[in-house]
Amino acid sequence: MSYDEWFRTDRLPHIYCAGCGNGTIINCTLAAVDQMGWKKEDTVFVSGIGCSSRAPGYILTDSLHTTHGRALAFATGVKMAKPAFNVVVFTGDGDLAAIGGNHFIHACRRNIDMTVVCMNNQIYGMTGGQGSPTTPLKCLSSTTPYGCAEPPFDLCELATAAGANYVARWTSYHVKELEKAVKVGLETPGFSFIEVLVQCPTAFGRRNKFRQVADHVEFLKSHSLLKAKRDRLIDQGQPVPEDMFVVGEITKRNRPAMGVKP
Amino acid sequence: MKLSIDENRCKGCNLCTKVCPYTIFREGKRLNRKGIAVPELDRPERCANCRLRNLYGRQLCGVCQLTCPDQAIHWVEEEPYEPHKVAIEY
Ligand SMILES: Cc1ncc(C[n+]2csc(CCOP(=O)(O)OP(=O)(O)O)c2C)c(N)n1
Ligand code: SF4
Ligand code: SF4
Ligand code: SF4
Ligand SMILES: [Mg+2]
Numbered sequence: 001m002s003y004d005e006w007f008r009t010d011r012l013p014h015i016y017c018a019g020c021g022n023g024t025i026i027n028c029t030l031a032a033v034d035q036m037g038w039k040k041e042d043t044v045f046v047s048g049i050g051c052s053s054r055a056p057g058y059i060l061t062d063s064l065h066t067t068h069g070r071a072l073a074f075a076t077g078v079k080m081a082k083p084a085f086n087v088v089v090f091t092g093d094g095d096l097a098a099i100g101g102n103h104f105i106h107a108c109r110r111n112i113d114m115t116v117v118c119m120n121n122q123i124y125g126m127t128g129g130q131g132s133p134t135t136p137l138k139c140l141s142s143t144t145p146y147g148c149a150e151p152p153f154d155l156c157e158l159a160t161a162a163g164a165n166y167v168a169r170w171t172s173y174h175v176k177e178l179e180k181a182v183k184v185g186l187e188t189p190g191f192s193f194i195e196v197l198v199q200c201p202t203a204f205g206r207r208n209k210f211r212q213v214a215d216h217v218e219f220l221k222s223h224s225l226l227k228a229k230r231d232r233l234i235d236q237g238q239p240v241p242e243d244m245f246v247v248g249e250i251t252k253r254n255r256p257a258m259g260v261k262p
Numbered sequence: 263m264k265l266s267i268d269e270n271r272c273k274g275c276n277l278c279t280k281v282c283p284y285t286i287f288r289e290g291k292r293l294n295r296k297g298i299a300v301p302e303l304d305r306p307e308r309c310a311n312c313r314l315r316n317l318y319g320r321q322l323c324g325v326c327q328l329t330c331p332d333q334a335i336h337w338v339e340e341e342p343y344e345p346h347k348v349a350i351e352y
Contacts, residue, residue, distance in 0.1 A: 004336070012271055013332055019275035023331030031328060175281075175328035214280050 019213030021172035021198035032182035052092035052119035069099030108162035121200035129203030165190030167251035190257030271334035
């Protein structure tokens, strides 16, 4: 397929663990980017620090692999200096929502024209599995050995409340849906946020009964609740299952945006 | 078109065995020189993309390729007059 052309093939195979879903998300993102007809010289990939943030290193365009949590700050700089550039950010749940939380809400508020793909493995993968702000209740990590007692962030609700123009959530199982969502994100002026729930067999799965990669992917599939279905349940006054998460296009609107291509 | 797995890239995660609607990928049993059991292909000529890509002039299905986290799945053109097994799907 032609999105192959966006890979630095000399750098493959990448360093991700066997069964890590980050590679799937790179495929889907590049497949969407490829359909935009963008020139490589005009496209910049930006990331912070984490396994997820290694992604731009495998892509042929210019890229910025910045400091932990600061991907959006650097991306803002690129976009404000060069509004004609296409800016795509890869980030992780720790990078975006823990150390980078403030950059996240303010990038949404400013509604800067970029697309952010968050690989949410619900853990700090790179540093050996510490709990993150999205680690679900009761899940085990090296910093929550008795089960996580803190309620997690809902990143999509956060992005919506803070002002992003486009917000969607999918999982590493939903490859076609994810590709389409990223494409809509790339086309939408203003801040587009796509959260992807993804398996991390090494740091998360191993501790949380997902030793087999396929079991975790099956869990992501079976616990996804389409937004349309969730809305129907609410309309009918029926309870929304608590152990499921909403997937689909969550927000699409047209707030004033910054850095939009002239 | 012919389905092919790049042995240098595959890490043997077996996600492809889970997602193909025709279950063309089967868990591999033999370890390659990197110590990885690369999945085996079960009658790959059944794959929608193998059969119809050139006719339609575009990628069909492709779920395995998008899913493969290690960019190991791709298609190669066949040699002219390459022998074919005829697969009949009921
Ligand atoms: C300023 C700073 N603090 C802490 C770290 C250590 N560190 C590296 S990666 C990481 C967490 C990454 O988590 P996430 O963004 O979820 O990425 P993942 O590896 O899970 O994809 C941390 C805390 C660092 N590199 N720099
Ligand atoms: S530690 Fe987790 S996120 Fe990092 S490469 Fe391994 S599986 Fe992927
Ligand atoms: S999904 Fe890719 S890396 Fe995993 S077993 Fe199949 S071909 Fe190999
Ligand atoms: S393209 Fe579709 S049908 Fe063909 S091998 Fe891949 S998943 Fe199976
Ligand atoms: Mg993480």
